[in-house]
Amino acid sequence: MASRGTLIGAAAFAILAAGAPLLPQWLVSLSTIAFANALVVLGLVILWRTGLVPFGQALFYAIGAYAVALLGRYTPVRDVFVVVIAGAVCAGIVAYLVGFLLARYREIFFAMLSLAMSMILYGVLVKTETLGSTDGFHVEAGSFFGWRPQGAMRNLALFWLVLGCCAVAAVLVARYFRSVAGALAIPVRDNEIRVEFLGISVDRLIHLKLVISGILAGMGGALAALAVQHVDPQMAYWTTSGGFVFVTILAGAGSVAAAFVGSLAFELVRSIAVDLLPGAWQLILGSALLLTILFLPEGLGSLYARLRRRKEETAP
């Protein structure tokens, strides 16, 4: 049953990969960032299906990015595959550690605590003057198994790398959604007590989701750091997290692909808004978000529609 979706996905992936050299460079760069961020959004989708919205996902994003940047600064490791995996692993470890605390929280308290955690990292980074404080620092251009492309070629190579990471992540996350742990997202959101009494720990289910979303966010951050070639503490600030939540809403939690489409659409809309109305692009973005929530719930995927039905039924 997933075969048709997988086929379409694989075709889209192949077309994007093959068509990239034909695209204008600015669009390749924009899509690189958009798809790197889409990995973070994918992680948020995993949490959101359980009804959890972290306002501090930038914590893992920044950790992934800084891991790459620090490797470039203090070690001779330059291979993009190694550094991206390192970024993802570092973020995963941090997610595992903070997960012991965070996994016990729900709803707004989950959001607030995750926000506090990311803001602590932000504070630490700002205090670290050797790393350039708020100015951040340069990220070394990586090599691809020893190959060091320059200029336009490097952008293309990075785009393919991001695309490859996205494809792997999409396949794995889709698999995860079909697994027991992944499919229990809606049961957990619906009725934690029942899940516990069926014999599985809700906290551990959520802990796992946190680790997966942390790894994805770390990978996204690592790729973004390679693409932008610069890291700064702003990556850990709460408005960065807010931006990811924003895209998640636009995308909806209905499917894996929505994260990618949503992220790309967001970057394009933002870029066009900045282009057309440099003084009022936040207004456009805010309106887009508001209109989506108010009038396009169907466009947000199946979870949202279900959430709404549930609420209508239980509303006073």
Add this chain to the structure above:
Amino acid sequence: MSAILSVRDLEKTFGSVVAARDISLDVPAQQTVGIIGANGAGKTTFVNMITGHLSPSKGSILFEGNDITGLPSRTITRLGISRSFQVAQVFPSLTVTENMWAAAAIARGRDSIIARALTPLDTPEAKTEADAAMELFQITRYRDARAVTLPQGVRKLLDIAMAVAGSPRVLLLDEPTSGISIEEKFGLMDVVMSALKTRRITVLFVEHDMEIVGRFADRVLAFYDGTVIADERPETVLANPRVQTFISGTKPAGEGAVHA
């Protein structure tokens, strides 16, 4: 033969309030035990302690000879004690089939979260088991309905069917007929009890309706003021004057209301 479930000197206090005290009993395998008592008498507290929702303040619980006192509910479930709820606990936004799949899948897997993330939810075994359970509890015709839309009785059946999905040896039913009309009560209990009999499950059920207790229970525990005041065959317990005074209400207060 030895008891499948043994309780010794169980006590639960909330601050200065004593919710349950001095409860000691043994339940042999495949017995069906009815639990009666007025509201606040300690029935649900008792069920909650056995199933790990509450941790006892004192005393111990043995299941198949192992001490399970204070274990988390999910561990107790995995060991073989399941429960249903006074208000049916199902997943409202899923269909009946999906509810059963979730229950069957959770029950089957190993207790490792990583393993859970690698096993698909909809394995053929889980599907077969879900189908069988729906058949057994006669809810197959609702299989594609969302749980939130189900009539109360079906929702109760689904709740119990999900509890049975893990193949428990002991099942605790917390007021299986609450919220069900009088006409439907017996039908529901017939379905439930015959299903549980075929699975050879030891049952403890909390019930207000003395008629149902009389008909389905092999043995009755009467709770009053946090403890068990009678523990015998149904007809004996129901004839007990204190039970009649405090619980079943067939005898006015005053007669036999001598506090122990």
Add this chain to the structure above:
Amino acid sequence: MLTAFAIFSDGLVYAAYLFLVAVGLTLIFGVMKILNVTHGSFYAFGAYGAATAAGVWFDRGWSDAGGLLFMVGLAMLIGLAIGIVLERGILRFVYGKDEVVIVLVTYAVFLILEDVIVLVWGPRSYAAYQPMVAAGSIDVGDLTLSNYDIGMVVLAAALAAFGYWALKFTRYGKLLTVVIFDREVAAAYGINVKVIYTVTFLIGAMLGALGGAVMAPKISVTLGIGVEVIVLAFAVVAIGGMGSIEGALIGALIVGFGRAAAVHLVPQVELFVIYAVMALVLGFRPHGLFTQPAPRKI
């Protein structure tokens, strides 16, 4: 000794500021279960409104005390107006949706209002310092305190006392308590929850604007002041317990004294104090100091 007194007075002033900023947020959360990101906009509009009022008033050379009243009055009117538009125009359509979805609605409105500020007031900063200057200062030992700051502490204390009294002893307060306790039960008892919601939101909006108006004379009113305030108010409210007035007060005092002590004794850690306190409190009391976690009912 001097330092101890300085920590005490600075802590009080900062706590007063935090309480003024957080009280509207916690009220709205307590009653409506909405974490209102727009609160930052109310604050900003209050500050801009007050600054505009100050311009109009003091350019004519009118009295300072009257000017402050005019500033606060205009700011709260603006808060009321935006509150009405927001609650009637948008929020009432999303009541009953998931809490987090409503947070995002307020986030969207906040983004829009940030640009509305630019459209209305332009990207320049405004000053309204006349009341602060006119209030003068008082010497306490070696320390000079601003009378305006003292006035702010008095105002915050009065507001806290009034809030306590209003919740405990007025009809509206009692109704609110019922709604806070259980929305459905309140509705079942014939309380018009919708009206309570509207009124509460408007009060919260006016309190947010009040915070901005009171701070306006102390600060340069400029773009982005709303963003800073939101996170600060969130932290205070999360520490004290979401939706509890006492909680907001205690949270403000803890953060206020904590920060003042940090600035005087270990300035290096000042940047983290508030978040460290927040993480610590939430680590031990997941729902803040003053909220009991709702028991799971079976």
Add this chain to the structure above:
Amino acid sequence: MSRLSTIACRTFGLATALTLGSVVAASAQQPAAPAAPPIKLGIVSFLSGPAASPFGVPGRNGAEIVIEALNAGKAPAPYNTVGFAGTKIETKFVDEAGSTAQVVTEFRNLVQRDQVDAVVGYISSGSCLAVTPVADELKALTVYFDCGTPRIFEEKPRKYVFRPSSHATKDSTGAARYLVARKKDITLFSGINQNYAWGQDSWKDFVGAMNVLAPKAKVDKELMPKLFQGEFGAEISTLLTSKSQALHSSFWDGDLESFIIQSSARGLQKRMPFIGTTAESSIWRLRDKLPDGTIVGGRGPHGPLAPDNELNTWFKTIYMDRYGTPPTYPSYQMALSLLGLKVAWEKAHKAKGSKPTTDEVVAAFENIEYESPSGTVKMALGNGHQGIQATAYGTYRFNKQKGQPELVDVVRFAAECVNPPSDKSSEEWLKAGMPGAKC
């Protein structure tokens, strides 16, 4: 499992469609080439957020009027040719607000999508650091106008990036020189700076310069409040308990004005004079609320600290006429950046006789020296990519009769007096005791 699980990738096709669709849109945007295409400049500056009012908007305003005057050929000599070498200039303004990734994306869009001939802009040092390698990668001529970090040319030589405005070190060294000249016997000083790169660097440089110029002076309080904190009660109390004889601050705009208002209400400036390295941009708003005796800097010889020359008079006049307030230092920095670009462009154009390539302009830009409304600019550092200028500090006085701010006791410091030489980084130079400074 239909609803519990998710069908992957169904909408992936849409992503492709979106991407390809925008290509079509983008290619449609490109106009058919007219006979003499104007020179396109991308101007990047904060148009929203807290940095818009003090820097972004004055910077943009400066760009608008200077380019308008250039296109009309109405600037004073030697800048009286139309546009750049007779070709009119077209501008595209972009907001600098947003994440660094967004800033870099928008930079790429300007260069690759809008095909601008040069980008002029950037206020945040973070933006400049992030854009620099991209500019070199894209071989896009980029002129920074306001960002202050010395790291840009000290970390690595750059090819396509220029910064005619001098970097931040001179602000701190100038402040220290002025302070020490006015208060020879200073023994104790404090600082209050925002806890982010600009504040941290400014304070570090100031302390470094003080160590050289007044070795006996000790640091007392070292305050680093959060950026945009707004409420400074505790900091002011701490300073009130200090016996410092001066207070250094690189606060700007909102925080600066808030701090001045709150601290003067508590009489802080009566105890220690305040040295504001960016205070110039706020004097027109603070007016009589800025205490007399405050030491005022303006990130170089801009505004009231600017030299009295024809260009300055012209610039002040056209700015006042359009915007009703005098220009502040970001406007001056924008003006001198654009004029520097014009000089380089025209030099390259003259050598070639037709529209120069980017590489030709870059070659022409290196090491030039030219006049600006704020005096002579020498592209002396960073292999000729980083400008140096004299700087000036003055003491504030509000003239009650005229109802206008004034700066008295203005002291000018030659460029070589407050800037490191080309072979040393700022940090090394300060550590070594500012060798080779020519005052």
